[in-house]
Amino acid sequence: MQILAQLLVSGVAVGMIYGVIAFGYQLTFATSKTLNFGQGEALMLGALVGLTVASFVGYWVMLPIVLAFGLLQGAVVERLGVRPAIKSKSESGWIMATIALGIIFKNLAENIWGRDDLKFPSPIGERSIEVMGVRVLPMEIAIVAGALAMMLAVELFNRRSVFGKAVVATANDRDAAGLMGINTGQVITFSFALSSMVAALAGVLVAPVTLTGATMGSALGLKAFAVAIIGGLNSGLGVVVGGLILGITENLTGYYLSTGYKDVPGLVLLLLVLSFKPSGLFGKKTIKKV
Amino acid sequence: MLRVENLVAGYGKVQVLHGLSMQVAEGQLVTLIGSNGAGKTTTLRALSGMIRPESGRITLHGADIAGLPSHAITRRGLAHSPEGRRVFSTLSVADNLVMGAFPRLTGSRPRGDVAADLDRMFALFPRLAERRAQLAGTLSGGEQQMLAMARALMLNPDVLLLDEPSMGLSPRLVSEVFATIARLRESRVTMLLVEQFAAAALDVADFGYVMENGRLSASGPAAALRDDPAVRAAYLGTAH
Structure with missing residues (x-):
């Protein structure tokens, strides 16, 4: 029982990371029907830039700097990789372009920070807290809180502010949003910026509990993609549930079966969802009134 | 207010409008009528930048807006209630x-x-x-x-484009919509109205254009068009 609880707790922390990256996938999919397949690299860059910046200005001043860096990085990806493809109405150009940019970012990181994994010190201590016999790392609590806060902030922005509503309008109907005087190209750039910002924050959050290095993002980005499909690319917070499902099943499989099979259940779930409910477990089918 | 000269536009290689010229004066309600597929909706889409005209001039307050993206056109004061x-x-x-x-x-x-x-x-x-x-x-x-x-x-808006505001409505709602349009005209909102109910549109409008296969086939004060035998036969039915 103790072990099961322990596995659940650490599964939740990893799952929240998957969820928040998947949330980032949703942001760009909503406005442009495209994704940044370099999302994992955005996370990795966030962590590494955060590590370097924190060594100069400390952890808390580093946070807003990393968020700003994430915004910028996402905007660059959209301008270089996605906009040309959308303009030329290319079906798959953006896929190749965002993957390519991801690889470039990874190589860049290897050259700047080296190939070895680095240690990202936890800002709130590394000693675990015992709650009813279950050991919880302070950083695991910070991951859950940080991820939820970030998603909530984006949701509030979308619901309350005029610019947020313009994002929702663009997601609903891009042409009609243009007729409202909304520059939908800018909205799409912004959604990529926001998506990378979310990933960069996820990187800073997860770095203290995993290894930090140029390759840390690839697996996370891919799994979060599976979560986005499982939860549904238009499911709102359904990706959180999807992330938790994957995080927990991974941990359970790793312990009870073998760590060698750790990645299998998530991918099996992905295949099942794709064949039986392609819009995702929580995805809405779009109904169009004629 | 809004002036269109030799507008050519379409979708990809399919040309729909073959040199359209028309104008909407300030405070006027102008209607554009014609059968399905004549190019009425395409005209509005070209005016508001939803599609990019191939050639021709569209001027709003005397400034050329042809080819601008729709958000820029809206910000200059043209509103479009789309199909x-x-x-x-x-x-x-x-x-x-x-x-x-x-x-x-x-x-x-x-x-x-x-x-x-x-x-x-x-x-x-x-x-x-x-x-x-x-x-x-x-x-x-x-x-x-x-x-x-x-x-x-x-x-x-300085100019309001209305595309088939009566589409799919019950008869009672249709007359409600036309009453609203008449009220807007009273308050001097400049409008370009595209309608299938040609008779009702000509009843509220100041001026009318009749479109056929991407070209204008007739134009004139709405009252005159309403009495034009050719227009009556083609678009208003004999029952009017």
Whole structure:
């Protein structure tokens, strides 16, 4: 029982990371029907830039700097990789372009920070807290809180502010949003910026509990993609549930079966969802009134 | 106010408009009628930048707007209530109206009193007032049509393009929509109205253009068109 609880707790922390990256996938999919397949690299860059910046200005001043860096990085990806493809109405150009940019970012990181994994010190201590016999790392609590806060902030922005509503309008109907005087190209750039910002924050959050290095993002980005499909690319917070499902099943499989099979259940779930409910477990089918 | 000269436009390689010229004077209600596929909707789409004209001039307040993206054209004061309503289904009715005022709220148009205009829309369309907090996607077709019109009016536009505001409505709602259009005309809103109900459109309009296969086939004061035997035979039916 103790072990099961322990596995659940650490599964939740990893799952929240998957969820928040998947949330980032949703942001760009909503406005442009495209994704940044370099999302994992955005996370990795966030962590590494955060590590370097924190060594100069400390952890808390580093946070807003990393968020700003994430915004910028996402905007660059959209301008270089996605906009040309959308303009030329290319079906798959953006896929190749965002993957390519991801690889470039990874190589860049290897050259700047080296190939070895680095240690990202936890800002709130590394000693675990015992709650009813279950050991919880302070950083695991910070991951859950940080991820939820970030998603909530984006949701509030979308619901309350005029610019947020313009994002929702663009997601609903891009042409009609243009007729409202909304520059939908800018909205799409912004959604990529926001998506990378979310990933960069996820990187800073997860770095203290995993290894930090140029390759840390690839697996996370891919799994979060599976979560986005499982939860549904238009499911709102359904990706959180999807992330938790994957995080927990991974941990359970790793312990009870073998760590060698750790990645299998998530991918099996992905295949099942794709064949039986392609819009995702929580995805809405779009109904169009004629 | 709005002037079109030799407009050529279409979709990809398919040319729909073959050199269209027309104008809408300030404070006037001009209607564009014609059979299905004549190019009425395409004309409006080219005017508001939803499609890029191939050639020709479109001037608003004397400035050429042909080829500008639609958000830039809207910010210059042209509002378009498009075919098929196109309301924002996951935004509330009130938020749809707020989006109509987006350029005013973000500084690219004179702000005025947005809250007062919102109330004005709810007075003009009481049904929308009842449903102000409801998501637009849950409205009936008729309510969505009213919302699309009200949303376009929230720009305080210099020119309003209306594409088939009566589409899919019950007869009672159709007369309600036309009554609203007549009221807007009284308050001197400049409008270009595309309609299938040619008779009703000519009844409220000041001036009319008749389109056929991407070209104008007739034009004149609405009253004169209504009495033109050729127009009557082709578009108004004999029962009028």
